[in-house]
Amino acid sequence: MAEGHRRLVAVSNRVGPLNDEGKAGGLAVGLSDALKRRGGLWFGWSGNTSSKGTFSEAATEIEGDVALTTIDMSEEELSGFYYGYANRSLWPLLHYRLDLAEFDRQSDRIYRSVNQRFAARLSQMLEDDDLVWIHDYHFFYMGSELRQCGFRGKIGFFLHIPFCPPEIFTALPASHDIVRAMLAYDVIGFQTDTDRRNFANFCVRELGGEKLPGHRIRVGDRVVVADTFPIGIDAPGYARFAVSPEAGEHEEMVRGMVGDRLQIIGVDRMDYSKGLVERFRGFERLLEEYPENRGNVQFLQVAPLSRSELDAYVELRRELEELAGHINGRFATLEWTPLQIMTRGFTRRALAGIYRAARVCLVTPLRDGMNLVAKEYVAAQDPDDPGVLILSRFAGARSELTEALVVNPYSTDDVARALQRALTMPLEERKRRWEQMREAVFHGTAAHWCDSFLDRLENADNEADGSAAEAFVEAHPS
Numbered sequence: 222m223a224e225g226h227r228r229l230v231a232v233s234n235r236v237g238p239l240n241d242e243g244k245a246g247g248l249a250v251g252l253s254d255a256l257k258r259r260g261g262l263w264f265g266w267s268g269n270t271s272s273k274g275t276f277s278e279a280a281t282e283i284e285g286d287v288a289l290t291t292i293d294m295s296e297e298e299l300s301g302f303y304y305g306y307a308n309r310s311l312w313p314l315l316h317y318r319l320d321l322a323e324f325d326r327q328s329d330r331i332y333r334s335v336n337q338r339f340a341a342r343l344s345q346m347l348e349d350d351d352l353v354w355i356h357d358y359h360f361f362y363m364g365s366e367l368r369q370c371g372f373r374g375k376i377g378f379f380l381h382i383p384f385c386p387p388e389i390f391t392a393l394p395a396s397h398d399i400v401r402a403m404l405a406y407d408v409i410g411f412q413t414d415t416d417r418r419n420f421a422n423f424c425v426r427e428l429g430g431e432k433l434p435g436h437r438i439r440v441g442d443r444v445v446v447a448d449t450f451p452i453g454i455d456a457p458g459y460a461r462f463a464v465s466p467e468a469g470e471h472e473e474m475v476r477g478m479v480g481d482r483l484q485i486i487g488v489d490r491m492d493y494s495k496g497l498v499e500r501f502r503g504f505e506r507l508l509e510e511y512p513e514n515r516g517n518v519q520f521l522q523v524a525p526l527s528r529s530e531l532d533a534y535v536e537l538r539r540e541l542e543e544l545a546g547h548i549n550g551r552f553a554t555l556e557w558t559p560l561q562i563m564t565r566g567f568t569r570r571a572l573a574g575i576y577r578a579a580r581v582c583l584v585t586p587l588r589d590g591m592n593l594v595a596k597e598y599v600a601a602q603d604p605d606d607p608g609v610l611i612l613s614r615f616a617g618a619r620s621e622l623t624e625a626l627v628v629n630p631y632s633t634d635d636v637a638r639a640l641q642r643a644l645t646m647p648l649e650e651r652k653r654r655w656e657q658m659r660e661a662v663f664h665g666t667a668a669h670w671c672d673s674f675l676d677r678l679e680n681a682d683n684e685a686d687g688s689a690a691e692a693f694v695e696a697h698p699s
């Protein structure tokens with residue numbers, strides 16, 4: 222643990238790894254970059270199921286200054302909590318996809334009970350002056366459960382994904398319960414101002430709350446800080462990855478494969494929020510409308526499988542493979558296959574080399590909390606010959622990466638036009654745009670994100686108008 226700091230206790234469903242393994246997911250990447258620096262305890266799910274579930278013995282691995290402690294879930298807990306409530310109800314809803322969200326009482330019950338179980342287990346490991354930092358939509362109730370377990374120290378919460386407008390969030394039968402429970406946190410962090418405003422508007426319109434200066438919200442006699450803390454990557458570390466021997470080998474491999482053609486890259490978990498179908502259609506439109514690109518560009522989409530037990534994800538995979546087949550069937554020649562899709566994972570170094578070989582990176586989610594791929598692509602570029610980032614207006618990263626080519630991912634024409642512009646962009650313009658983005662990525666790092674959130678949390682008492690943990694428990698008896 223870094224000196225002079227209180228112990229940091231981070232909680233998230235997925236924990237680690239801290240090393241350079243292929244791991245798809247912005248939370249694991251951002252948090253491990255932050256924790257490696259600061260040290261502390263990282264608590265969450267082991268990734269396994271067992272009959273004892275959340276009553277199973279905790280396992281701990283130590284890596285440097287970080288202890289990774291995990292417990293199992295039972296099959297029933299995993300199905301109701303993770304596949305059910307977290308990924309069938311909350312994930313689509315918070316990504317504005319009311320059409321895909323499903324709600325049922327059983328998974329609501331299991332979600333609450335898993336939050337309670339994780340809090341009960343964690344509270345046995347806590348010391349009074351620990352700083353507890355809970356992450357993401359899996360654990361909305363955990364702070365209030367920790368309070369019920371008697372923990373009186375500081376608790377912060379960070380939402381890695383978007384917070385949708387109140388008009389959508391109120392469709393969730395437990396929306397009031399969730400937001401009331403969130404008031405147990407001392408500081409609530411969001412990726413963008415839009416997410417923060419959506420949350421504050423929910424508090425005002427649905428709970429009769431009031432916005433206070435300094436991004437604080439009062440609901441009843443409880444005052445919480447709700448502010449924006451955009452997550453970043455370990456930019457200097459990532460730039461070093463990009464010139465490592467492993468990255469170099471992968472860069473060469475990709476360059477060898479594409480020859481004189483220009484490489485377009487996309488890297489996303491295979492998730493409906495990432496806009497992959499719309500992106501493929503945009504690429505098809507490029508080949509239709511700008512035929513000079515036929516035979517001269519190559520699109521590689523890396524899309525590791527995610528949550529494959531859920532129907533929406535199975536359906537997406539089928540649709541993408543069909544669309545890729547259609548595009549290749551329509552345009553391929555004996556010596557050229559326009560689009561390649563790969564579901565394998567890479568180490569971070571390997572991925573950095575692949576980014577560096579690509580002239581254009583397509584990051585076109587329909588809705589995304591931040592999108593770390595956009596920042597990694599920028600950090601990995603060769604300063605003498607940087608590539609062009611095409612970025613959705615609906616990605617959180619858009620607020621910082623203002624020199625990307627910004628597109629509406631729903632517009633096939635817009636994506637095709639941006640691709641054509643990126644593929645023909647002169648070196649001087651590429652450099653100018655990349656330099657602004659590089660500065661943003663090196664400024665808003667994982668370390669900066671972590672420090673600014675934790676500073677705010679440590680000072681939360683002074684800011685929160687004296688509303689202490691005791692008062693929360695009294696006002697919200699279990």
Ligand code: ADP
Binds near residue numbers: 572
């Ligand atoms: P999300 O959190 O929704 O998955 P992000 O873009 O924020 O989206 O984060 C994705 C992270 O997963 C990035 O750090 C990216 O490098 C990593 N990743 C994506 N695909 C792969 C892959 N095939 N192998 C290894 N890491 C991957």
Ligand code: G6P
Binds near residue numbers: 247249
């Ligand atoms: C996003 C979420 C994370 C999640 C990750 C991978 O980054 O914000 O909480 O861990 O996706 O999804 P998975 O369901 O595999 O954990």
